[in-house]
Amino acid sequence: MKRNIVIASVTAAALLTGGTAVAVAGTGANGAQTSSTEATTHATDASGATHASFSDAARAALKAVPGTLDSLDRDHGARTTWDAEILGKDGKWHEVTLDASTGKVLNQHIDRDTDAEDAAEAKALRNADVSATEAARKAASRGTVTSVEFDGDRTQVWEVETVKNHKERDLNVNAQSGKVTQAPSDDGDDD
Incomplete structure (x- = not known):
């Protein structure tokens, strides 16, 4: 449940700032569920062109x-x-x-x-x-x-x-x- 809240929060924050969000969930070495979330925002110029973050x-x-x-x-x-x-x-x-x-x-x-x-x-x-x-x-x-x-x-x-x-x-x-x-x-x- 916490993983879903974290993923949803980061996704919402990234989308509000005009970016994209990537979330990955899996199991750790001890079998416990883990999640890794990375928000990557891309700047856009006046023409709408996307730039590397x-x-x-x-x-x-x-x-x-x-x-x-x-x-x-x-x-x-x-x-x-x-x-x-x-x-x-x-x-x-x-x-x-x-x-x-x-x-x-x-x-x-x-x-x-x-x-x-x-x-x-x-x-x-x-x-x-x-x-x-x-x-x-x-x-x-x-x-x-x-x-x-x-x-x-x-x-x-x-x-x-x-x-x-x-x-x-x-x-x-x-x-x-x-x-x-x-x-x-x-x-x-x-x-």
């Missing part, structure tokens, strides 16, 4: 370069893409560009212009208890995730941008606790 893009980027996702950002240039930075299992920084409508890798290369700051970022990223995809999942209730970036300075947080009803919202997700807070305004007003 944050989770689709994250999976594709990490499939291309196994490692730890440092940032994933939706770029609205001449061609809409997802731009990912990954700390590869090889210890090198990789940049991956994905087509936003299909999630296919368009380009990938190793960032050879690294410095001591990048080494500090890598160490902080390895120590984070919350991953980029977990941070995005926590922030998704507040809108469609368009960007997640790790900030290893001082308090380690994931900086998450969401869009809901054509309004952008900047959130911080603590890299240790997963607590979501409104990001401080960077407009320079002290009011």
